[in-house]
Amino acid sequence: MISVTPIAVGVAWPTLFAIVTAALVLEAGHRFALVHKVSGVVLVVGVVPPAVVALARFVRWRSHKVHLTDRRVLVEGGVLDHYSFSVELADVFATRVLQSVRERVTRRGVVVLETVGGGPVEIGRVHQPAALCRLIDAERSAQRPPVPFDAVYTYDDPDPFPGEMRPEVFPRRSRLV
Numbered sequence: 001m002i003s004v005t006p007i008a009v010g011v012a013w014p015t016l017f018a019i020v021t022a023a024l025v026l027e028a029g030h031r032f033a034l035v036h037k038v039s040g041v042v043l044v045v046g047v048v049p050p051a052v053v054a055l056a057r058f059v060r061w062r063s064h065k066v067h068l069t070d071r072r073v074l075v076e077g078g079v080l081d082h083y084s085f086s087v088e089l090a091d092v093f094a095t096r097v098l099q100s101v102r103e104r105v106t107r108r109g110v111v112v113l114e115t116v117g118g119g120p121v122e123i124g125r126v127h128q129p130a131a132l133c134r135l136i137d138a139e140r141s142a143q144r145p146p147v148p149f150d151a152v153y154t155y156d157d158p159d160p161f162p163g164e165m166r167p168e169v170f171p172r173r174s175r176l177v
Helices: 012-031 033-037 039-063 101-106 129-143
Strands: 002-004 065-068 072-077 083-088 092-098 108-115 119-127
Touching: 012 033, 012 039, 033 039, 065 119, 065 129, 072 119, 092 129, 101 108, 108 129, 119 129
Parallel strands: none
Antiparallel strands: 002 065, 065 072, 072 083, 092 108, 108 119
């Protein structure tokens, strides 16, 4: 069994914004008396909202997991609204990765499972998506029974004229009879 935690989406910018805002407010509080008087209010207004956004995205990111077993792929996540779904490996006939140019450089992307009955299923944005696709494909191929070496495959030639009615050829009778 393999478990993967997908990449953090959108955690860095709110965290960076909260840190930079806090540093600017503290530095301005040392330089200006007016900012020093209301620095607590400015810190609450400028730092708390991006910090809450960063914390919510961090918790959502840490709650999302992808588990690969020998029979299925399980995806679970959510903090308050917990969700879980699974895809049987027997139903998967192909895997693919959706990546932009930036995601190719950073080796990130969305893994999509092509299933027989349900259509494409997105697992989520993960780090090293090609490696996860190779693992899923290896598990899929391990499930199929091996082909015996003495298997004989024959070729049945299809009808060269499908749907065409050919008249039967009757032998010609001579005119003298």
